[in-house]
Amino acid sequence: MRLIVIGAGGHAKVVVDAALARGISVVGAVAESGAVTDVGGVPVITDAAQVAADAFIVAVGDNRARAALFVEYAARGFVPAAVVHPSAIVATSAEIAPGAFIAAGAVVNPDARIGANVILNTGCTVDHDCVIGENAHVGPGANLCGGVSVGEGALIGVGACAMPRVAIGAWSVVGAGSAVTSDLPDGMVCVGVPSRPLHPVKDAT
Numbered sequence: 547m548r549l550i551v552i553g554a555g556g557h558a559k560v561v562v563d564a565a566l567a568r569g570i571s572v573v574g575a576v577a578e579s580g581a582v583t584d585v586g587g588v589p590v591i592t593d594a595a596q597v598a599a600d601a602f603i604v605a606v607g608d609n610r611a612r613a614a615l616f617v618e619y620a621a622r623g624f625v626p627a628a629v630v631h632p633s634a635i636v637a638t639s640a641e642i643a644p645g646a647f648i649a650a651g652a653v654v655n656p657d658a659r660i661g662a663n664v665i666l667n668t669g670c671t672v673d674h675d676c677v678i679g680e681n682a683h684v685g686p687g688a689n690l691c692g693g694v695s696v697g698e699g700a701l702i703g704v705g706a707c708a709m710p711r712v713a714i715g716a717w718s719v720v721g722a723g724s725a726v727t728s729d730l731p732d733g734m735v736c737v738g739v740p741s742r743p744l745h746p747v748k749d750a751t
């Protein structure tokens with residue numbers, strides 16, 4: 547596989563590092579401008595057409611921006627590829643959709659389903675039977691108990707946790723360190739222990 551990474555910022559560094567550790571050939575990191583020249587030793591390009599590639603992953607932290615780029619590159623004929631850091635533990639029965647990124651130290655337990663273009667960030671845990679909707683982001687060190695549902699585009703902040711079988715709404719944001727003890731609605735910023743809706747999400751997550 548010849549992979550292009552869409553993005554050249556901090557999250558892209560992490561994705562490039564994981565892909566290289568996995569032995570994947572990363573042929574370029576696509577940035578909007580040429581201000582940065584390389585990401586982890588991979589040349590930065592400003593147009594994916596500058597290199598021969600057959601697969602892509604979007605390495606942009608913002609969920610709405612990542613979603614838009616995923617659609618754009620798929621429409622251009624590139625095939626989304628998942629990148630899983632070699633230190634991540636993924637159950638054989640877990641489903642990982644194309645374009646998902648699973649960072650170092652993450653754990654995905656049996657029968658979990660991870661949607662397209664999802665980020666499971668460093669050291670998070672996603673227990674059995676969880677369903678993570680496309681374009682969502684489970685932040686570093688977050689812990690999801692069994693059967694948790696995370697809606698499309700939701701962000702689970704660093705160190706947050708969710709009790710068994712709760713449902714977190716689409717495009718919602720769960721604040722850092724929050725404990726989700728009951729279902730949360732769509733499109734809301736939610737914080738605290740227990741996590742409660744604070745206000746609607748303004749725009750991008």
Ligand SMILES: CC(C)(COP(=O)(O)OP(=O)(O)OC[C@H]1O[C@@H](n2cnc3c(N)ncnc32)[C@H](O)[C@@H]1OP(=O)(O)O)[C@@H](O)C(=O)NCCC(=O)NCCS
Pocket residue numbers: 667685686702703704719720721722723724735736737738744
């Ligand atoms: C919740 C969050 C999105 C901020 O939302 P916001 O609407 O900008 O909130 P503000 O910073 O204006 O704070 C509003 C109130 O919520 C509180 N608050 C903010 N984040 C909180 C959190 N994680 N837990 C508890 N309370 C929090 C603030 O202290 C403030 O309280 P106050 O009104 O009593 O002073 C942000 O603080 C957060 O936790 N983001 C998660 C980021 C993250 O983990 N990303 C992963 C990247 S890898």
